[in-house]
Amino acid sequence: MTTFVLPGDVIPLPADPVDPSTSQSITFGPGIGASTSKTGSEAISVATKMGPVHNTAKRRKTKDGPTEVNRLWVEVQSKRYVPAPGEDVIGIIVQKHAEGFRVDIGAAQLAQLGQFAFEGASKKTKPRLDNGTVVHARVSLANRDMEPEIECVDPKDGKSNGYGELKGGLMVTCSLQLCRRVLSTRMMGEIMTLWPLNTQITVAPAMNGRIWLNCESGILPVIGLKRILEAIDAGEVDWENMDALQGWVKREGIVLN
Template sequence: MTAPTILLPGDDVPSDALPSTTSAPLRLGAGLRLLSQAPSAVSKKSPGYTITASHAGLLSTDPKRNAVSVLSFPNHRYIPTPHDLVIAQIHHSSQDYFHCVITPHTPHALLGQLAFEGATKKTRPMLKTGDLVYARVLSVGVGAGSEVELTCVNPATGKAEPGGLGPLTGGMVFDVSTGLAARLLRGGSSSDVVVLDELGKKLESQGGFEIAVGRNGKVWVDCSGSGEVAVKATVAIGRCLSETDERNLNPTEQRKLVSKILREMKIET
């Protein structure tokens, strides 16, 4: 069994670690960047490019899809990557942009004031400091000091898809590790995170809840009920996410945790 390849930011991916499939183009996933080599450095054996890691993690290859990516460590600092879904907070606005916080102690990301479905100069959302938006990373630029740009629409269609992009009103935001955020977004039948599905089943009789997961380690929750029950359900969801994250629970343990916390919060299911 070969040892896993660990990459640090700036490390080149070894050519012998890449999938050998030649019938399909190589797909680059999260954590990797394609760089062109200088003409003087290109030789007959060189492909004319290098693949470099943009953050630390384990190199992961998928020969069937001819894909390669970097699996980040669960508690790594979030680094914006194009197409990522994030929950951003409005810091201030200028004539053409909202200046947003997506991670602490980093430069603000730019969100165009017209980057919303159906927005015009007269109908654009009037967001203020502290408001939340569910957005997609549009571009990150290259080099030090480059700006991150966000959007709340699909540039190809002008629609807010996948559903839910745009301002987030009401609800509460919980912090989770970037590792758990990635697993929640991955979803699907093969996911090892079932806590939200289990909560959805248990809380259906209470009106259910809406949720938005940001790749930057933020989870927004808004319960459909009203009054004390909605508050209890929101807190219960936050507790379930926090304990699942901190204790790295498996699916069986997650289901037991959901039942335990809902029972402690005296929420009927």
């Protein structure tokens, strides 16, 4: 059941399945802030925007083995991305300088990407990226009065874990709501049933309104998926009604292989 909150409402935290009396370790996203009030010895988290509360769990590999990372946010109808620490973003390098790169991540300010913020980067092995290069990164620092900082390495184990330069493929620009929906629902699994089983499409959604698509077998499946995602984002078709979606794909003449 979806919880709808107003600014100032206390955010209900999901309980730990092992010990229901305690809360899980959670990373807060947009629309949630800390309150000066406390319940017992714990601080209260409150909504700063109006909208439904969403929670998604993602398993991540660490040195101590796989761990579950929970993310909680309030979904709002915003057009501009507001960076939050720990969020995945897809950016475009627009400027190079002595200490790294300036990257467009769709926010009000350009993000800073250090030249050593890559796996195994050193003075001799620092990456050489040109303007226009698309990178997959995570937000490491985000303050209201400073340019955000991003990195292409997982701080937990020092590995890239999928971060870094995105070669080939196609980047789709969409609403922030669609990106969060792709991350937190079964949407992509349902849509991918339209393609033959041997078609392998890589989908890398980010929190800043960008999704990267790639397919080793050719560009046509990627173009078809891009058109479907854009139609879902515009409200032209409902992905939960697969019969209607298949009919729409045939009418539009979208090539699936």
